[in-house]
Amino acid sequence: MIANEIVETDSPEEFAEEIQKSQNALPPKIDANPKNVEKGLAKLVLTLIELIRKLLERQAMKRVEAGSLSDEEVERVGETLMKLESKMEELKEIFGLKSEELNLNLGPLGDLM
Amino acid sequence: MKLYLYGIIDSSDQIKESIYGLEGAGVYNIPYYNIGAVVSEINQPIQGVTESNVLEHEAVVEKLMKDFTVLPVRFQTAIDGRDNLLSMVQSYYKDFKDNLERLYNKFEFGIKVIWPADKIKENIVKVLKTNKQKMSDASASKRFMKERFEKYKIDKEFQTKANKFIKVMDIFFSRFATGKKVGKLKTENLLIDAVYLVEKAKENNFREAFEHIKSTHPGFKYLFSGPWPPYNFVVLSPKSGLLQNAEQADIFDKVIRCQSLAGAESI
Amino acid sequence: MNSVMTKSKNVTLLEVLDRVLDKGVVISGDMVISVAGVDLIYLGLRALLSSVETMEKLRGSTFPA
Numbered sequence: 001m002i003a004n005e006i007v008e009t010d011s012p013e014e015f016a017e018e019i020q021k022s023q024n025a026l027p028p029k030i031d032a033n034p035k036n037v038e039k040g041l042a043k044l045v046l047t048l049i050e051l052i053r054k055l056l057e058r059q060a061m062k063r064v065e066a067g068s069l070s071d072e073e074v075e076r077v078g079e080t081l082m083k084l085e086s087k088m089e090e091l092k093e094i095f096g097l098k099s100e101e102l103n104l105n106l107g108p109l110g111d112l113m
Numbered sequence: 114m115k116l117y118l119y120g121i122i123d124s125s126d127q128i129k130e131s132i133y134g135l136e137g138a139g140v141y142n143i144p145y146y147n148i149g150a151v152v153s154e155i156n157q158p159i160q161g162v163t164e165s166n167v168l169e170h171e172a173v174v175e176k177l178m179k180d181f182t183v184l185p186v187r188f189q190t191a192i193d194g195r196d197n198l199l200s201m202v203q204s205y206y207k208d209f210k211d212n213l214e215r216l217y218n219k220f221e222f223g224i225k226v227i228w229p230a231d232k233i234k235e236n237i238v239k240v241l242k243t244n245k246q247k248m249s250d251a252s253a254s255k256r257f258m259k260e261r262f263e264k265y266k267i268d269k270e271f272q273t274k275a276n277k278f279i280k281v282m283d284i285f286f287s288r289f290a291t292g293k294k295v296g297k298l299k300t301e302n303l304l305i306d307a308v309y310l311v312e313k314a315k316e317n318n319f320r321e322a323f324e325h326i327k328s329t330h331p332g333f334k335y336l337f338s339g340p341w342p343p344y345n346f347v348v349l350s351p352k353s354g355l356l357q358n359a360e361q362a363d364i365f366d367k368v369i370r371c372q373s374l375a376g377a378e379s380i
Numbered sequence: 381m382n383s384v385m386t387k388s389k390n391v392t393l394l395e396v397l398d399r400v401l402d403k404g405v406v407i408s409g410d411m412v413i414s415v416a417g418v419d420l421i422y423l424g425l426r427a428l429l430s431s432v433e434t435m436e437k438l439r440g441s442t443f444p445a
Contacts, residue, residue: 006175007392009336014227014302016391019398022299022306061265064248064258071249078254081261121405162401164393171396188400190407201407223395338395344403 042095046088047102051113053084116143116152116198118190119173120342122181123213125149130180134173135166143195145202148209151177152198155191162188178342182217184209185342208349216346218313222339224286224323228278229332230271230301237270272298278330279305285322289315292346304333308345316340 009015060077063069069077092098104112117135125144128151132140138153151173170188177183192198202209241263248259279297282305287293292310299306311319320337327335 006340007336007338007395009225009334009391011227011334011336012391014334015225015336016394018227018300018303019225019306019391019394022296022303023398057261058265060258061262064262065266074249074258075252075254078252078258082254082257118407162397164390167393167396167400171400185400185404187402187404187406190405192407336391341399342404344399347404349405 039095039097043097043101044104046091046095046097047104047112049091050088050102053081053088054113056084057081114194115155116192116195117155118186118192118198119151119153119170120177120186121184121202121209121213122149122151122177123147123217124181128177128180130176132173132176135169140173143198143202145199146206148202148206148213150198150202151183152192174342178220178340182213183342184212184216184347185344205349212347212349216310216343219291219310219343219346220313220316220340221343221345222309222311222319222337223341224282224305224307224309224338225303225336226278226282226305227302227334227336228275228304233274234267234271237267237274241266241270275304282326282330283307285326286319289319289322294345310343310346311340 060069060081063077064074092102102113117138119134119140122142124142125147126142126149128140128142134140134153136153136155136157138155140151140153142149142151153173167188174183174185192201248255248262250256250259275298279295283293283295286307286309290309290311294308296303296306298304309319323335323337
């Protein structure tokens with residue numbers, strides 16, 4: 001088989017493993033089946049909320065890094081982020097969605113998160 | 114008569130070499146003007162994806178690659194009847210022709226690099242521990258912030274290191290490439306998953322560049338593949354009838370699906 | 381479709397699959413018998429939209445709305 005001559009590597013098993021991982025990590029396409037529309041919508045909405053939550057957390061980390069948060073602000077931001085996260089967990093449970101499902105594949109732009 | 118399609122070539126000539134494809138059927142060229150669609154006749158319904166039929170398909174495309182420029186067609190594409198096939202080629206003639214000219218004498222090479230993500234992170238943690246900045250952990254909220262911040266710092270440094278290596282390597286490979294698609298950190302360990310489009314004349318330089326990177330970065334693992342037909346470099350305009358490459362098709366479909374979710378009736 | 385991909389530890393096969401299943405020239409339309417790796421819902425919408433255009437092109441008439 002010609003194909004066997006054109007892939008050269010000293011670590012075939014490691015690459016096989018990473019390749020499969022990278023393919024499994026792709027978020028599933030949104031299901032337009034009418035029966036699952038509700039779940040599809042929930043996925044879409046929760047994905048966007050999760051995106052916002054992650055952005056908020058990242059912003060907070062940048063401010064901690066810059067040293068621009070007072071002691072009290074760290075306390076308040078921490079509490080808010082904790083609440084947001086636990087609320088997301090609740091919503092995920094209600095809709096039976098896992099963290100890995102809350103992503104969007106934007107084709108050539110890669111994944112949303 | 115069902116025609117199984119392997120690729121579009123830049124020739125209207127008959128294929129000289131005897132090539133056999135799926136079901137052991139003879140592979141031949143159906144010409145259209147100055148290009149052609151390479152097919153074989155199939156009788157059984159397509160069985161699905163198996164190791165043997167995939168490799169049979171690929172073997173045909175690679176044999177064609179020796180004598181022609183090939184636009185490889187996605188696996189399991191079959192068309193019902195010569196007339197339909199010719200209509201299809203006719204409607205995409207311009208796109209096919211443009212791609213065949215652009216991809217003449219160019220081949221795809223794949224490079225993948227694995228790096229030891231865990232070790233890299235361990236080293237980062239060691240370095241960060243020496244950092245004087247200490248955060249308070251006097252309350253649950255503060256502990257949360259401290260923990261998140263530590264993770265953030267590790268991730269940030271991890272990304273920075275990755276980008277440094279990727280940049281160096283990509284610069285080396287790109288020197289001899291006319292096109293590229295570079296995937297970064299698809300998994301933590303898969304530092305680079307890239308394809309490069311390389312002219313035949315530059316193939317040796319490209320391989321040397323790869324060997325150079327391998328020798329100057331011995332702690333990593335490497336995979337080199339090719340020459341392939343230009344699977345990742347075929348570009349088909351969505352306006353050109355129905356033909357879309359996989360990526361453009363994906364965007365198109367997401368739009369359709371989002372709209373159907375939102376209850377829209379048409380685009 | 382995915383059973384071959386998930387079971388195989390053969391890196392060469394994975395490299396081939398990544399290319400032939402997903403890349404290259406992708407054709408849809410009502411004259412295409414089957415397309416690899418695409419579930420029916422996904423294909424149905426595309427084929428439906430594109431088959432109208434195909435019919436118009438091949439028959440040179442406007443499809444009634």
